[in-house]
Amino acid sequence: MDRxxxxxxxxxxxxxxxxxxxxxDWEVHVIYAPTEKNAFVLPGGKIFVFSGLLxxxxxxxxxxxxxxxxxxHQMARHSAEKLSQANLLGVLYLVASLFVDPSYLQFGRAMSSLLLELPNSRQCEQEADQLGLYLMAKACYDPAQAVALWQRMKAAEMASPPQFLNTHxxxxxxxxxxxxxxxQANMKREAANCPNQDLTRSFFDSFSPNTVY
Known part of the structure; x- marks a missing residue:
């Protein structure tokens, strides 16, 4: 599994x-958690994959x-951007708390999350989807399989909140x-001079245990 x-x-x-x-300094960590279907990356290239995702x-x-x-996400520095944004909003809320009624401040925090933080998170996710698709294509994986993965993910996921209230x-x-x-991803795969999948599959199929010589 880890390997x-x-x-x-x-x-x-x-x-x-x-x-x-x-x-x-990339690091990949696999966490044994059979019911958790998730993965994330921390600033600096620390990738964590929960075993349930497999x-x-x-x-x-x-x-x-x-x-x-x-x-x-790491290539686009999304984690660093989110930390910077969180620090900035924290300072703004601290200053505002000196002058504004706390009840209004709570409302403002909720609105900033809805109008600023969540759309930005969704935008980061969409950008990571695109960059990731091109990356897997350049590494000679079939980009069409990304669609298949997300179809399986949809079948596995439970009810989720509406998109405008979701970070994804x-x-x-x-x-x-x-x-x-x-x-477009297929074009990048072709430009990477990847081996022809059909020819490779045919070659290995010729050594199938069921082959009669």
Whole structure:
């Protein structure tokens, strides 16, 4: 389990490293939590994958979809942006508390979350989806499998809040956005001179245990 995650992550990181201006000390950690279907990245390239997610990823392409998304967050410095935004809002609330009734301040905090923080988080997620899709394509994974992964994720997820109250795009919206990007991702895969999948599959199929010589 750990070895599979690190093997796929290593292939993606080798491609991502060539696209980044600064050095990142990547670390990949697999946390044993069978019921938790999640992954996240911390500033500095610390990626955490919960073992329950592997029931949904199923294969290398599914893993690549998730890991490339998290790597893309680091490439775009989304974690650092969120921390900076949180620090700025914290200072503003502290100053405002000196002059404004606390009840109004609570309302203002809720509105800033709804109007500023949540849309920004959704925008970061959409950007990570796009960057991640291109990254997995350059690493020679089939980008169409990202659609399949999110379809499995939709089947596995329980009721979620409306998209405008969620830090992530709705899964249906995410699937449609990714599907629209697949042709561009395929072009990047072709530009990376990846081996032809059909030929590779035919070669290995010729050594199937059921083959009669």
């Amino acid at each position: 599979d995650v690190r093997r796929v992550a290593s292939r993606l990181i080798s491609v991502a490293t060539g696209s980044m201006d600064e050095k990142t 029931d949904v990823t199923k294969d290398d392409a599914g893993l690549a979809t998730v890991l490339s998304h998290e790597i893309a 795009p709705s899964t249906d919206s995410r699937i449609e956005n990714i599907r629209a990007l697949v042709p």
